Amino acid sequence: MSEVQIRPRAGLMSEPTGRGRFGEFGGGYVPESLVPVCREVAEAFRDAWADPGFRGTLDTLLAVHAxxxxxxxxxxxxxxxxxxxxxxxxxxxxxxxxHKINNVLGQALLARRMGRTRLIAETGAGQHGVATATAAALLGLRATVFMGERDVERQALNVFRMTVLGAEVVPVTTGSRTLKDATSQAMRHWVGVTDDSYYCVGSVVGPHPYPWMVREFxxxxxxxxxxxxxxxxxxxxxxxxxxxxxxxxxxxxxxxxxxxxxxxxxxxxxxxxxxxxxxxxxxxxxxxxxxxxxxxxxxxxxxxxxxxxxxxxxxxxxxxxxxxxxxxxxxxxxxxxxxxxxxxxxxxxxxxxxxxxxxxxxxxxxxxxxxxxxxxxxxxxxxxxxxxxxxxxxxxx
Known part of the structure; x- marks a missing residue:
């Protein structure tokens, strides 16, 4: 293998630009009704991440619960x-x-800080769904998890775990019936319930601030x-x-x-x-x-x-x-x-x-x-x- 000198660039994996960009990638391509919601999440996260009390509570949960x-x-x-x-x-x-529990505990605490009482999530393998159901139970929130019908079948154990934890699991029957379609359905559902519900994204995907926020958690x-x-x-x-x-x-x-x-x-x-x-x-x-x-x-x-x-x-x-x-x-x-x-x-x-x-x-x-x-x-x-x-x-x- 040829040796290639790695020269790290300052500022990589820090906060993205004001428009949520990593170079040409990222941004917030969402329906107009979600623009203020995403902005609210970004502002709430920035405020929480700068708050030693929030960080301390999260660190404690990561230690004693996770x-x-x-x-x-x-x-x-x-x-x-x-x-x-x-x-x-x-x-x-x-x-x-x-690893999903790291991110979900952070977002669930943020949701509660924002006054939301319900978590919405998508899941493929079921691990993000289980983590969301777990955090919701721990913090006294409701949870609805969207999961592709094919994944419901091949991850029956995790579906059962979510149900035991009190979450509602919604099978998605459109498209490939896997993670992509579960994500699409969760986002469509979120549009109509932003007053009381928080969308807990499971990976470094989605509109700004989620890729940045999930990476930080x-x-x-x-x-x-x-x-x-x-x-x-x-x-x-x-x-x-x-x-x-x-x-x-x-x-x-x-x-x-x-x-x-x-x-x-x-x-x-x-x-x-x-x-x-x-x-x-x-x-x-x-x-x-x-x-x-x-x-x-x-x-x-x-x-x-x-x-x-x-x-x-x-x-x-x-x-x-x-x-x-x-x-x-x-x-x-x-x-x-x-x-x-x-x-x-x-x-x-x-x-x-x-x-x-x-x-x-x-x-x-x-x-x-x-x-x-x-x-x-x-x-x-x-x-x-x-x-x-x-x-x-x-x-x-």
């Missing part, structure tokens, strides 16, 4: 097999089983990992920082901790949902970014064995990082992700979510091909645990 900080686990046996040093940032060990992953790597590695910083990317929130949170270092940032997408790798510039769900499109500019259907990566685009800040060359984006097939999930389970006793398994698959491929030289240090964020994917793994192994 279980932060999450550990940095050396993958000893897999590292020996691959000839590298692989460190796993264990977001799978948070309460609810994924997920920044805790990268900030923790940066401190942990400083204690674990002689160099203090890994050679590569790797995370799976659908919309891209766990990757954005992880990258934020290392964007100003020499670490190479790698986002790993599902081959059938590779917005950053294969997409074209377009507008969807309120933001300008990179999306899979046909020759007529219509959004194409995405596909992934991992429901959380079954999205035809990527968050606008990822599109910006790609264009700058600060992050690179790779693709992994369904089969490779399944194989990687099994290999990690048998080498380390950890069953990852199929979303996270895509990142593991890329590391395995890159190490075995020589792209990652012997001795390379890699930080990989395990965004979630594999309980929800048990049925899929039983069918695919």
């Amino acid at each position: 279980g932060r900080p999450t550990p940095l686990t050396p993958a000893w046996r897999l590292s020996a097999e691959l000839g590298i040093t692989l460190l796993l940032k264990r977001e799978d060990l948070t309460h609810t089983g994924s 997920q920044r805790v992953i990268g900030d923790e990992a940066r401190r942990q790597c400083a204690a674990e590695l002689a160099s203090g910083v890994p050679d590569h920082v790797v995370a799976c990317v659908g919309g891209g929130s766990n990757a954005a949170g992880t990258f934020a901790g290392f964007v100003d270092t020499s670490a190479r940032l790698v986002g790993v997408e599902a081959l059938g949902g590779a917005g950053a790798s294969l997409g074209k510039v377009g507008v969807l769900h309120g933001a300008r970014s990179l999306f899979l499109q046909n020759d007529d500019g219509q959004i194409s259907e995405a596909h992934s064995v991992a429901a959380g990566l079954d999205y035809p685009g990527v968050g606008p800040e990822h599109a910006y990082l790609r264009d700058l060359g600060r992050a690179r984006y790779e693709t992994v097939t369904d089969a490779a992700a399944v194989d990687a999930a099994v290999r990690l389970a048998r080498a380390e006793g950890i069953i990852p979510a199929l979303e996270s398994a895509h990142a593991v698959a890329w590391v395995i491929r890159a190490a075995e091909s020589g792209e990652l030289p012997a001795g390379t240090t890699v930080l990989l964020t395990l965004s979630g645990r594999g309980d929800k994917d048990t049925t899929a793994l039983m069918e695919l192994m």
Whole structure:
């Protein structure tokens, strides 16, 4: 692998421009009725994020309810097999089983601060829906979660968890019946209920301020990992920082901790949902970014064995990082992700979510091909645990 000098740019992964732009990407392409609502959310978030009381309450909830900080686990046996040093940032060990709880606790507190009594959310793999239902129950809010009909079927366990927690789960039967259509339906519903409801977006997608706000709530992953790597590695910083990317929130949170270092940032997408790798510039769900499109500019259907990566685009800040060359984006097939999930389970006793398994698959491929030289240090964020994917793994192994 040729050596490329990484020269971090000052100001990356800070606040976007006043119009919510990351370069040419981002913005707020929403119906006129939502313009003042998005502005209100932006102003409320900026005020809350500058308030030590709000930050303190969130930090307390992340510690005593979500279980932060999450550990940095050396993958000893897999590292020996691959000839590298692989460190796993264990977001799978948070309460609810994924990184989603970091963002949702922040947004739920913000909703309550804004006087809203109900959370609206979209979900694909169900983890954001479970986190939303959990935060709503904790803070005394109501929750309605929109979920594609196909995902309702393949993520039945998470649907049950949401129901037990008191949330209303609304199956979406239009289009591909997956995450894209659940997001579209949630946004349409939000238009009519803005007085009492807050839209809790699950990833770094959507209109400003959501891509920025969700990244800031997920920044805790990268900030923790940066401190942990400083204690674990002689160099203090890994050679590569790797995370799976659908919309891209766990990757954005992880990258934020290392964007100003020499670490190479790698986002790993599902081959059938590779917005950053294969997409074209377009507008969807309120933001300008990179999306899979046909020759007529219509959004194409995405596909992934991992429901959380079954999205035809990527968050606008990822599109910006790609264009700058600060992050690179790779693709992994369904089969490779399944194989990687099994290999990690048998080498380390950890069953990852199929979303996270895509990142593991890329590391395995890159190490075995020589792209990652012997001795390379890699930080990989395990965004979630594999309980929800048990049925899929039983069918695919």
